[in-house]
Amino acid sequence: MSTVEASVDADLARLIGAVAEGDRAALRALYAATAPKLLGIILRILQDRSAAEDVLQEVFVRIWQRAGTYDPLAGPPLVWLGAIARHKAIDRLRQDKAARLTQADDDWLARLADARDGETELARRDALAHCLDTVETAQRDCLVLAYCEGWSREELAARYDRPVNTIKTWLRRGLLSLRGCLEAA
Numbered sequence: 001m002s003t004v005e006a007s008v009d010a011d012l013a014r015l016i017g018a019v020a021e022g023d024r025a026a027l028r029a030l031y032a033a034t035a036p037k038l039l040g041i042i043l044r045i046l047q048d049r050s051a052a053e054d055v056l057q058e059v060f061v062r063i064w065q066r067a068g069t070y071d072p073l074a075g076p077p078l079v080w081l082g083a084i085a086r087h088k089a090i091d092r093l094r095q096d097k098a099a100r101l102t103q104a105d106d107d108w109l110a111r112l113a114d115a116r117d118g119e120t121e122l123a124r125r126d127a128l129a130h131c132l133d134t135v136e137t138a139q140r141d142c143l144v145l146a147y148c149e150g151w152s153r154e155e156l157a158a159r160y161d162r163p164v165n166t167i168k169t170w171l172r173r174g175l176l177s178l179r180g181c182l183e184a185a
Contacts, residue, residue: 012077013070020067031060034078038085045089055092059085094159097149131181139174146171 012033018026038059043052062084070080132140138160145151145159153171157164 009076009078012081013072016063016067016070016077016080019064020070027060027064030063034081035060037078038081041082041085042089045086046092051092051096052089055088056085058092059088062088091158094155127182128178131178134181135174135177139170139177142167142170143174143178 012030015026015030015033019030035056039052039056042055042059043049046052046055059081063081066084070077074080132143135143142156142160145156146153151159153164153167156162156167160167162170
């Protein structure tokens with residue numbers, strides 16, 4: 001590591017330490033020093049400048065809240081800041097994907113339908129829509145995201161801030177509820 005890099009790292013670590021103590025001026029200085037780099041990271045992930053700027057603000061709120069957890073021995077400050085930016089950008093991608101799905105609950109059902117479907121398939125689709133409405137909202141959303149959008153259990157756990165085992169239980173119970181409803185229909 002060059003002397004310049006070491007000096008920059010020391011300055012950033014000092015600023016993060018001051019932010020941890022509630023120093024707003026240090027937060028402004030940290031923002032001025034790192035915002036362009038962090039915006040670049042976020043922009044590469046989101047590919048939408050407006051959304052990236054929003055996420056950048058969320059990143060600095062998170063930095064304000066979590067500055068006390070930074071450990072200089074664990075790695076350079078810019079790596080820690082970049083990880084926060086990357087995670088926030090990925091969270092935004094997931095939220096946007098889920099929001100698009102939630103905004104048009106019936107769209108996913110339409111995507112499953114094939115124009116060549118006959119009456120029987122359309123009736124099954126209608127029964128599925130009816131039965132999904134009977135499943136608890138969180139379980140239904142997990143089912144749709146998992147089986148229609150391909151989300152993993154780990155992604156769902158992060159999205160709903162729940163343990164993976166809870167997500168597995170939600171998926172299992174949701175499927176059992178759907179099966180019972182469909183068999184009764």
